[in-house]
Amino acid sequence: GENVEQHPSTLSVQEGDSAVIKCTYSDSASNYFPWYKQELGKRPQLIIDIRSNVGEKKDQRIAVTLNKTAKHFSLHITETQPEDSAVYFCAASSHWNSGGGADGLTFGKGTHLIIQP
Amino acid sequence: KAGVTQTPRYLIKTRGQQVTLSCSPISGHRSVSWYQQTPGQGLQFLFEYFSETQRNKGNFPGRFSGRQFSNSRSEMNVSTLELGDSALYLCASSLYMGNEQFFGPGTRLTVL
Numbered sequence: 001g002e003n004v005e006q007h008p009s010t011l012s013v014q015e016g017d018s019a020v021i022k023c024t025y026s027d028s029a030s031n032y033f034p035w036y037k038q039e040l041g042k043r044p045q046l047i048i049d050i051r052s053n054v055g056e057k058k059d060q061r062i063a064v065t066l067n068k069t070a071k072h073f074s075l076h077i078t079e080t081q082p083e084d085s086a087v088y089f090c091a092a093s094s095h096w097n098s099g100g101g102a103d104g105l106t107f108g109k110g111t112h113l114i115i116q117p
Numbered sequence: 118k119a120g121v122t123q124t125p126r127y128l129i130k131t132r133g134q135q136v137t138l139s140c141s142p143i144s145g146h147r148s149v150s151w152y153q154q155t156p157g158q159g160l161q162f163l164f165e166y167f168s169e170t171q172r173n174k175g176n177f178p179g180r181f182s183g184r185q186f187s188n189s190r191s192e193m194n195v196s197t198l199e200l201g202d203s204a205l206y207l208c209a210s211s212l213y214m215g216n217e218q219f220f221g222p223g224t225r226l227t228v229l
Contacts, residue, residue, distance in 0.1 A: 001176070034217065043121075043207065043220040044160070089160060104150055104162030104173050105218065 002027040004092050006108025014116050019080055021111045023090035024072040030092040033066060033073045034105070039086045047088075048075070077113075085115045118144055121210050121221035129227045135196040138224045142189050142210030148172075149191040150218060151183060154205040163206075166191050167214050195226075203228045 003026040013019045025033075034049035050057045050064045050073065057064050061080075066073040077084055091105040122141045130136050142149050151163040162175035166185035183193040189210075195202055205225050209218035 032215070036220075043222050046217055046219065049217060091160075104165055104175055105152075105160075106162065107152075107160040109159045 002030055002092055002094075002103070002106040004090060004106050004108040006090050006111060008111060009109065010112045010114070012114040012116055013080055015080055015082060017080055019077045019084070019113055021075045021088055021090070021113070022072060023074070023092075023108050025092040025106075026071065027092070027094065028071065029094045032093050033064070034091050035064060035075050036089045036091065037086045038089065038110075044089060080115050082115050082117065085113060087112050121208060121219055123208055123221040123224050125224060126222065127225045129229065130198050131229050132198055132200060134198050135194060136198060136226060137192055137194045138206055138226075140191045140193075140208035140210075140221055142191070142208075143219060146210035146212050147189050148211045148214045148216070149185060149189065150209045150211070151191070151193050152207045152209065153177075154207055154223070155203075160207070163193065165214065172214060198228045200228050202226065
């Protein structure tokens with residue numbers, strides 16, 4: 001099955017600086033890569049996703065890049081703000097798999113992003 | 118549009134009991150997935166339902182089961198509870214299988 005590794009486990013950056021979180025995946029059949037943000041005591045929220053036919057996607061201060069050859073994808077947050085403090089999870093799945101269905105999301109272990117004022 | 122809802126939000130059970138958790142997806146969403154979140158193992162996929170059929174299953178024992186109703190609402194059941202089943206159980210809905218998943222607030226299950 002799929003295995004997703006996420007680094008670093010904790011990331012502390014100064015407010016206004018950029019943050020980068022990296023993930024690698026093992027299954028070359030994976031073709032969908034979402035990122036979720038989870039604040040303490042709250043549900044994971046989808047912040048951005050990318051499919052394997054795209055190399056990069058941006059949404060305001062957030063961007064995701066995908067390198068299919070190396071099987072890694074990264075989340076970039078620019079001009080970080082205090083409200084960016086949270087745990088970020090990357091995930092991977094195969095949409096669609098050989099059985100005609102979609103696999104469940106396989107998540108990384110999460111990155112605790114701390115924005116220092 | 119209302120988000121994904123889950124009931125109950127908190128549950129305390131003892132070892133050996135069984136529990137049923139409920140998930141109502143976003144209106145119009147037909148796929149419901151279930152995940153277990155623990156500090157040690159993180160977020161792990163349990164199963165996914167679409168059109169009242171389990172379409173995909175993660176690596177959990179048979180004590181974990183689920184079902185989906187014709188209105189897309191889903192339930193998951195855990196029988197013979199173990200201490201290690203203590204976790205936050207999250208459901209996520211999507212329009213169809215393979216689309217973006219949106220999570221509910223979760224049910225916090227504590228097994229004593």
